[in-house]
Structures are given as structure tokens and as C-alpha cells.
Amino acid sequence: MNIKRIREIVELMNDNGLTEVEVEQEGMKIRLIKRPHGAIEQVVAAAPQIRQAAPAPAGTEAPPPAEEGKKNLKEVKSPMVGTFYRSPSPEADAYVDVGDTVQKGDVLCIVEAMKLMNEVKAEFGGKIVEIIAENAEPVEYGQPLFLVEPA
Numbered sequence: 001m002n003i004k005r006i007r008e009i010v011e012l013m014n015d016n017g018l019t020e021v022e023v024e025q026e027g028m029k030i031r032l033i034k035r036p037h038g039a040i041e042q043v044v045a046a047a048p049q050i051r052q053a054a055p056a057p058a059g060t061e062a063p064p065p066a067e068e069g070k071k072n073l074k075e076v077k078s079p080m081v082g083t084f085y086r087s088p089s090p091e092a093d094a095y096v097d098v099g100d101t102v103q104k105g106d107v108l109c110i111v112e113a114m115k116l117m118n119e120v121k122a123e124f125g126g127k128i129v130e131i132i133a134e135n136a137e138p139v140e141y142g143q144p145l146f147l148v149e150p151a
Helices: 003-016
Strands: 020-025 028-034 038-045 075-077 082-085 107-113 116-121 126-131 136-138 144-151
Touching: 003 020, 003 028, 107 144
Parallel strands: none
Antiparallel strands: 020 028, 028 038, 075 144, 082 107, 082 136, 107 116, 126 144
């Protein structure tokens, strides 16, 4: 990443009132933080290398036993990037827990994106088998949130 690109990012921060931005490009990660007095702190680090698992040896096509039990389960995935919340407020009970039966259209959770609370509803009925996402943690588009055994 060159100095011109960093200056463009700083201008973008100033123009949009951003106080922090993180960019990863070409194996380098840069994080810019604007302090209250206006100074910008720059943290540069090499991006972590992603290791790919070694391919399975030929002839091992049977799924592991843990996977066999999950064949008939469906994933409920995040419809957007945001923050996952299990309940409508910190004091309220969770929308669903493991073992609960849900119907099509039931609210399962909330994904907050840009200060908007977006309800994630069940697209099919079934039993909640696992809650994959952690409460109040960021989620990505398409990230599995729940495992559901269809009814």
C-alpha cells in the first residue's frame, strides 16, 4: 500500500467523520485511528497468511461421524454484515434457545447494521439444534447463525 492510498483513506475518514478504519490489501493490513485532538495514529502489520488444509487422501470419502448427524440440519445464515443479538434488549430473554421449536416467520435474532435493528426470521419451521453465533459479536453476510432440524 503506497502513501498516496493512505492519504486517500485519511481524506475519506475526515470527509465522513470516521474515527477508525482498517484496510487489508496486498498482504498488508493498515489501521488508522483518529484521536480526539485530531492526530491520526497508524498501525501497519503484515496480514496473516491463511493456511489451507491438506487435501484428504484418496479413498476417504465417508464423512466423519459428527458430520453424519448434521446431514438433515439446515443453516440459518446472516442476511447482512452486522452485530448479532439474541434478544431485543440486554435485559430481555433471548428470542430462541437450543431445543426451541420455531415456525416459519418467527423472529430468531436481530442483526444490527448501521444503527438499524434487522429481525432475522425463520424461513422454515423446525427445532433449534445449535446457536453458532455469539451474542453481541460481529457477523458476516452468509455466516451461519443457527442450525435447525426442519420439521
